[in-house]
Amino acid sequence: MKYSPLVSQLIKALTCLPGVGNKSAQRMAFHLLERNREGALDLSRALHDAMEHVRHCERCRNFTESTLCEICIDPKRSQSGLLCIVESPQDVVAVEQTAEYRGSYFVLMGRLSPLDGIGPADIGLDKLSGILEEEDIQEVILATNFTIEGEATAHYITDMCRSKGIVTSRLAQGVPIGGELEHVDGTTLGRALASRSQI
């Protein structure tokens, strides 16, 4: 005997969530059935609405339910001449929260990863190339992650921009604010030393 058909179906469907295996899915299903049916119905509607209506912004590839996202539609930002390239929509929010940047974005929705079969077309570099040619971009700020794949992606895009004569920059690397030297790894500390600034 297993669970009743609808319960089994719900448990199986919940495993489509990343990091949710069969045991967690059971726990979630019973929690919702027993304690939060209203929340589960809200989730059902939210999933349906988002999957049906959310698409990619036609300029920056971020998620939006309109043709252009909130940032790209703002002429002050899209005509600032600054383009910040990030890997994910979460990174856009992270940069926005600094309130230090007033330009526009391009969201790769991934990173170059030849081993996983993710090439330039998969992260929209053909579209980026079009933007660099058509728009008046003065500086491209590379804000991909400082992982091996993020760095490789940044290098690839730098080459692309250089061939079009556009200035590129990369986020600074160094000791984080509030960081204690003793707990910072050697590579970061070495980089911070090499990029030291006069005071």
Next chain:
Amino acid sequence: MKYSPLVSQLIKALTCLPGVGNKSAQRMAFHLLERNREGALDLSRALHDAMEHVRHCERCRNFTESTLCEICIDPKRSQSGLLCIVESPQDVVAVEQTAEYRGSYFVLMGRLSPLDGIGPADIGLDKLSGILEEEDIQEVILATNFTIEGEATAHYITDMCRSKGIVTSRLAQGVPIGGELEHVDGTTLGRALASRSQI
């Protein structure tokens, strides 16, 4: 700037799942939007169907979409005279998987926990009392967890059965199969010694 309205709504709705906070919900939402829209739509439908149609079996309180669950509807099992009392639907499946038990169940959907305000009525003991009076039950097997609350619940039900003159039993405690004495905790080993059986 935050995410677009439908994306924000999806992230918020996902936090209704147990163990899912804001960061995990973001990761889930972007994973579904980017990589598994079909799975997300299936999940939406499964949630809706389960929440609308799944209810409690009128006899044993387990989840089912019918009036009586698969086990209670089987006369061989409901007339076996054996009633196994468990805390959750997962426990029914665990006992079923042993293939050692052919009686029926009563699912408490919780355990007595006065500190959390969970009393006898919340775990359906009034309904259990009705079953014990109306049906021909020869033995009640207490298969609640061996936690403090599970034990307290078992004691409470034992008293209830005793007042009606029904035999009750509890799952045996001891060293698990494949267990090494050196790694078994003292209380369990003490209980195994006290309940030793002649060979």
